[in-house]
Amino acid sequence: MKQNEKIKIGIIGYGNLGRGAELAVQNNLDMELVGIFTRRDPATIKTATHHVKVYPYHDIESFKGKIDVMVLCGGSASDLPKMSPEVVEHFPIVDSYDNHAKIPEHYERVNEAALKGGNTAIISTGWDPGLFSLNRLLGEIVIPKGGTHTFWGEGLSQGHSEAVRRIKGVKHAVQYTVPIESVLADARRGKGENLSAAERHKRVCYVVADEKEHKRIEKEIKTMPDYFAPYDTTVHFIDEATFFNEHQKMKHGGFVIRSGKTSPNHQQTVEFSLTLESNPEFTASVLVAYARAAHRLQKKGEIGAKTPFDVPFALMTNKTTAQLMKELL
């Protein structure tokens, strides 16, 4: 493959997700990373790999024709609602917008700007929304009479870790969300579809703090409304060394289980699960795969906003139809 045939990728935003996207582009030999765009001072960005150029975000328009797809790595709370419509007027984009309740609204805004700019956008890629959404849909397609169960974890929750860290006397803390095994087992037999998140998951905290504060801190965690009070919560106090040795990975994962009957006597179960040692690297890896699809859709003239539901897997791979049939079908 000649260099100039590679898909030219730009990354916008350089936190954990942007760093993951940088690594993901290197894992895909048919892609090249043209640059990273940031609203911070580009000189302050230390990239994960060598020879990667960093540019100011406000320069993106000067890269028209030099970048095939922009991979948006901002957050869903304040970055993407503005940035996705803004960028798609000039480039095909993929994003990982994950505020489930507001996805329809985000879709409309992005679709309008994408049509105006004549570009393709694939929104809400990643794993939830994204691969988990695909499996929720697939489950109900192939087992129309049944229940769908989504579990998250075992995984590190940023929001809950921060809530613990805000408690007085807490030096360091992480919180893991853990599916309850017996409820998982029930889901696989088609039971418990309507349980709440608190009935399906437990919360496990690892906290560094002075010993004389342990009792009070444990109580404050376990009684914290919404975050911990409705959950089966366990608090482990550990020393600082253990914290830095064992609790630095942003691991995550989860399960989508569909179980139901195709006839009165036959229970059928489909399960999809992820076990991730780095949530941002995996999410970015999915984003970059959808960037390949966005490039293909753009070339076919299929502009406007799409979701993972609209994208056949054949558009996400670099393999030909003949290879796919021979190697994978």
Next chain:
Amino acid sequence: MKQNEKIKIGIIGYGNLGRGAELAVQNNLDMELVGIFTRRDPATIKTATHHVKVYPYHDIESFKGKIDVMVLCGGSASDLPKMSPEVVEHFPIVDSYDNHAKIPEHYERVNEAALKGGNTAIISTGWDPGLFSLNRLLGEIVIPKGGTHTFWGEGLSQGHSEAVRRIKGVKHAVQYTVPIESVLADARRGKGENLSAAERHKRVCYVVADEKEHKRIEKEIKTMPDYFAPYDTTVHFIDEATFFNEHQKMKHGGFVIRSGKTSPNHQQTVEFSLTLESNPEFTASVLVAYARAAHRLQKKGEIGAKTPFDVPFALMTNKTTAQLMKELL
């Protein structure tokens, strides 16, 4: 929804799979079953549900315009290679052609006939090929540097059951293919990609026979070349009542595991699995979902042969884009 807006389905072939397709159409409220077509005498067919009409296969052409999609439920060895190209000249079709090595050849034959007839064909749907193929592809897309591991079972193998039944003195027998737990566990950590089927699975047989024949039968099973000799094989002798109580379901399933690294320190694992109490009913359920997609593709003018890799999930559901975003994304 008005009756005349339903997708009109025909089923060709009425063995276990055809019977499963009949039940699957009833589980999808946007579909109606126009009829079952058979090469046997239609009067000899007893359908699973009432009011289903059975017609001779040679009459299919008279149903042009009355059936939207034909669901082909013949076998891959002798039925589908001839039948899929034959039928697609007159109707959109879906099939579950599963002779992996010959899929490219089948694809060519069906594609040529489909283009000639101006119809859509989706071939090799079901679960392997089908949903497992999709997950083998997805795995390598999202984890480009890693290994893919397919396991089958625990499930009943028709071919191996028949091989046991052919042994002198065997009254009844079933054979289950069972993934070896420790190898499954290794796959989840990215180990053992190149192991043979015999190194990844064991075989468990349940046999009814006279007690004085047990020793000889067990030896004949365990030393049978290809079928059992390379495998860890266990033979249980049971009585006839147990056989009929506990071994009548055509259960099956399996695992597709992709595990690899997105960066040197981060192992990522994606797993898809099926636990099926009725293999033919589930396979048929997948076929019928792809029939919905074939109908949509036909209406869009996308004729010719496709595989599951070419079909976005949005085409397989009856839900609108707005519903999908709200309920499942």
